[in-house]
Amino acid sequence: MKKYTLFNNDGQKEMDEEEYTQWFFSAIHGHILKKIENDFKHKQKEITNEWIGEVSRKHPKKQRSCLYNDCNIEPIYSHSISKKSVLGNIAKNGYVYMPSIDKDIMTLVHISNASIFPGFCCQHDNDLFQKLDNVKNVDFDNDFFTQLEIRTLSYEISDIKRTIINLEDLLEKLSLEYETLTSSFLQKFNNEFYRKEVSYTGFRCSESSINKIKTTILERIENAKGNLRFLNQEFLCSDNVMGQGFVIGEIIPIAFSGLCSIQLEDHVADILINCLPYKTQTIVSLHFSERDAHSIQSFLSTFNLTDDNSLLRLIETLAVRGTRNIFFNIDYWNSLEKHIQNMFLCDFKNIEKSSINEAIDYSFLTWNWNNKESTT
Numbered sequence: 163m164k165k166y167t168l169f170n171n172d173g174q175k176e177m178d179e180e181e182y183t184q185w186f187f188s189a190i191h192g193h194i195l196k197k198i199e200n201d202f203k204h205k206q207k208e209i210t211n212e213w214i215g216e217v218s219r220k221h222p223k224k225q226r227s228c229l230y231n232d233c234n235i236e237p238i239y240s241h242s243i244s245k246k247s248v249l250g251n252i253a254k255n256g257y258v259y260m261p262s263i264d265k266d267i268m269t270l271v272h273i274s275n276a277s278i279f280p281g282f283c284c285q286h287d288n289d290l291f292q293k294l295d296n297v298k299n300v301d302f303d304n305d306f307f308t309q310l311e312i313r314t315l316s317y318e319i320s321d322i323k324r325t326i327i328n329l330e331d332l333l334e335k336l337s338l339e340y341e342t343l344t345s346s347f348l349q350k351f352n353n354e355f356y357r358k359e360v361s362y363t364g365f366r367c368s369e370s371s372i373n374k375i376k377t378t379i380l381e382r383i384e385n386a387k388g389n390l391r392f393l394n395q396e397f398l399c400s401d402n403v404m405g406q407g408f409v410i411g412e413i414i415p416i417a418f419s420g421l422c423s424i425q426l427e428d429h430v431a432d433i434l435i436n437c438l439p440y441k442t443q444t445i446v447s448l449h450f451s452e453r454d455a456h457s458i459q460s461f462l463s464t465f466n467l468t469d470d471n472s473l474l475r476l477i478e479t480l481a482v483r484g485t486r487n488i489f490f491n492i493d494y495w496n497s498l499e500k501h502i503q504n505m506f507l508c509d510f511k512n513i514e515k516s517s518i519n520e521a522i523d524y525s526f527l528t529w530n531w532n533n534k535e536s537t538t
């Protein structure tokens with residue numbers, strides 16, 4: 163049997179072939195890892211960029227079936243904010259502005275594509291939300307506010323489900339890429355570099371970046387699942403949802419709808435919010451779990467809810483720190499001073515880090531903006 167002698171700092175060591183092979187591969191393991199990691203870094207960027215493009219599509223991929231219990235029909239794209247009654251009210255030639263998620267700019271979006279989500283089939287969408295899309299005579303009664311709550315909740319549930327599917331998809335793509343890179347590199351290495359009779363198969367990727375990435379993505383998936391459970395428990399399957407609605411006789415140049423979180427002293431409270439300009443009136447609705455009622459009332463008590471200007475401060479605070487599902491009238495946005503625009507966009511980008519429990523310290527809205535325009 164062949165004998166090998168290894169010289170190192172401790173002197174010399176005799177080895178048989180198997181020991182030598184093991185020593186050799188453990189010595190080059192670090193280099194192999196580095197090479198694979200380097201190749202993966204480029205691929206990771208490519209895959210992630212492609213993925214971001216896919217998840218920020220205005221037409222999110224459809225879910226398999228309607229969100230309504232036991233309905234298996236394919237969903238249509240529903241508007242989470244009424245296209246005709248609300249978005250049409252602030253649109254210019256059919257377009258509105260929405261803040262871009264990753265850049266400090268506004269992007270143009272046609273109202274046919276604004277705020278849409280694949281939630282319900284055509285029939286259930288019509289049945290569930292008929293009050294919200296009535297252009298002529300809207301009756302702001304209890305049913306109207308309940309329909310608002312259900313639609314916002316459905317939008318959020320559909321959005322979280324989509325997030326989970328997208329993250330699982332990203333995880334699968336990245337893992338597969340790492341596996342492919344590793345096996346093709348090892349095959350090449352074994353073919354060309356080392357002796358034919360011994361092949362290197364013991365590559366461990368426990369210290370590789372893919373493991374950290376896996377952990378991060380799995381954490382995000384768990385968080386999303388937790389949010390889904392929360393919405394199911396506290397809103398969908400609960401009889402203890404409380405609502406507060408305001409109908410204000412003036413209108414604003416924005417519309418928004420979604421779930422926002424208020425960081426309170428000891429916990430986070432979640433509110434489903436809607437702020438919608440209907441014809442000549444603005445609807446503000448807040449829905450929250452009974453558990454949070456006390457804290458939310460105390461937050462609301464920092465505003466004078468009988469005063470329109472104080473209500474406008476509340477709307478501004480919810481708009482900046484509330485939801486990503488928000489749309490502006492184009493001319494109104496362009497008429498704002500640059501530093502106000504920048505403050506809004508900066509706050510919007512940091513929406514996850516901000517806390518809503520106090521009013522913002524600048525103002526970007528005025529009542530009846532369109533009357534003002536026509537008289538000047």
Ligand SMILES: [Zn+2]
Pocket residue numbers: 228229230233234235282283284285286
């Ligand atoms: Zn259905």
